[in-house]
Amino acid sequence: MSLIADEIVRFSSVLRISYNLLTGRDYLKRKKFREKKKLISVALPFSDLVYGFPNLVPVFPIRTHAFKMHKYLTYLGSASSIFGWENVSNFLGFVKNLGIGDVSKIIDEIIDNVIDTVNDKYNEMYDLGIESGVPTDFCYGIKSLYGMHVSKGKNYDANLNYTIRCSAWNKYLESLKTIENPAKQVWIDIPPRNIGNASELLTENLYDAIRELEKISGNSFDRTILRNHFQVANDIRNFYKTILYEISTSDFYPCNPATFSEILVILNNSFQDYNSNANRYRDNMASLVKEMKERIRNKIGMDVSNMPRILITPMFGGWEPKSHELIYELGGRALYADWDILLFLEDIPINKISDPVEAYAQYLMNATTNGIGCDNDALSDSYMRVAKKINADGLIFFQLFGCHSVSNCFSMLKEKIRRELEIPSISLTFNKIGENVEQVKTRLGAFMEMFR
Numbered sequence: 001m002s003l004i005a006d007e008i009v010r011f012s013s014v015l016r017i018s019y020n021l022l023t024g025r026d027y028l029k030r031k032k033f034r035e036k037k038k039l040i041s042v043a044l045p046f047s048d049l050v051y052g053f054p055n056l057v058p059v060f061p062i063r064t065h066a067f068k069m070h071k072y073l074t075y076l077g078s079a080s081s082i083f084g085w086e087n088v089s090n091f092l093g094f095v096k097n098l099g100i101g102d103v104s105k106i107i108d109e110i111i112d113n114v115i116d117t118v119n120d121k122y123n124e125m126y127d128l129g130i131e132s133g134v135p136t137d138f139c140y141g142i143k144s145l146y147g148m149h150v151s152k153g154k155n156y157d158a159n160l161n162y163t164i165r166c167s168a169w170n171k172y173l174e175s176l177k178t179i180e181n182p183a184k185q186v187w188i189d190i191p192p193r194n195i196g197n198a199s200e201l202l203t204e205n206l207y208d209a210i211r212e213l214e215k216i217s218g219n220s221f222d223r224t225i226l227r228n229h230f231q232v233a234n235d236i237r238n239f240y241k242t243i244l245y246e247i248s249t250s251d252f253y254p255c256n257p258a259t260f261s262e263i264l265v266i267l268n269n270s271f272q273d274y275n276s277n278a279n280r281y282r283d284n285m286a287s288l289v290k291e292m293k294e295r296i297r298n299k300i301g302m303d304v305s306n307m308p309r310i311l312i313t314p315m316f317g318g319w320e321p322k323s324h325e326l327i328y329e330l331g332g333r334a335l336y337a338d339w340d341i342l343l344f345l346e347d348i349p350i351n352k353i354s355d356p357v358e359a360y361a362q363y364l365m366n367a368t369t370n371g372i373g374c375d376n377d378a379l380s381d382s383y384m385r386v387a388k389k390i391n392a393d394g395l396i397f398f399q400l401f402g403c404h405s406v407s408n409c410f411s412m413l414k415e416k417i418r419r420e421l422e423i424p425s426i427s428l429t430f431n432k433i434g435e436n437v438e439q440v441k442t443r444l445g446a447f448m449e450m451f452r
């Protein structure tokens, strides 16, 4: 891990995003108790509507938890407020270069925690979900989310529930009201197909939810605020896509490929609520792209031209995080692009549609019809689209225990890959993080042999 830590420590933007991700608990407590803001829980990248109300704060539930390295991250945060993140990052890199034992070890521990602590928390919440009676045949992601609500659900003023075409997901959302001290449920039904008046219906459903959010917020809805937020959200999406398609496809990386994968994982986690502050997140994404490009321009990083690009997906319902490290050790570079596969990185079309709510309805309808929705044909086309865009040399598909929706599309996808891309692909089964690492190692070893 220290190789990954060594690299990440030099990206001040990654430190900032990681810090904001892992210290969400203090940030959110401050918002709730001092600034009297209301917390709205969201899952998947469905936070945008909440940003239409300045006194509502969207939160992906894992961020209300305390993480075990909190104390060091707090020191780092205090140092950054005095010296600035860039100086803290330069200092950490300097200390690591000196190789001072204890200090260097602490830095490794901080960064290792960014990497491991979220996954440990996921597993802890998964266990809590099971102990609390979540049906055992749900996927890993749902079980962990359920555990997060059992543990911290009382802190939210509302749960914003978007129905998607996965029946297990919708059942899970229904079950939230049976948890002790349930938060208010605000529902947005997304019609499963874009036929007839589906878009108008979705726009109405969004307006119904806005009226509910107005009651929680105590403020009237203001279209201009939402429109301005969507501009920020689109900037974030464009920075994300620059990293995915411009930087990840280049022959020279700004860091080693394992670090690059790690950054993609951090982005995948933090994109769901933009770390509860979209403007700050947009600024950090802008610096991340700038830092990456500067490093490439100055030839700081690694020539990866001979390393096959391996697309690993899906990860949003659970996947084995050791995979990218293993692929790196086996000579490849692992890429994660779930949010674009599911079409959450498309622009919200505010330049074409004047009503921001209608524009958002169109964005959601597109994601449901061609991405997150569980139409196997459309979804496998979306996997193909992204595999082509990143010039994937191979594809690894995680089939989740308990997933009868997304996981089912692998056989169709495999056939399309064989016909159109002629690259190797495999599926790996997944139940819980860390449970099957040896088997994953063996399968990946055999898979990567094909590129020798």
Ligand code: SF4
Pocket (backbone or CB within 6 Å): 139, 140, 141, 142, 166, 167, 168, 169, 316, 317, 318, 400, 402, 403, 404, 405, 406, 407
């Ligand atoms: S589609 Fe699969 S992975 Fe996603 S929530 Fe439904 S069961 Fe879980």
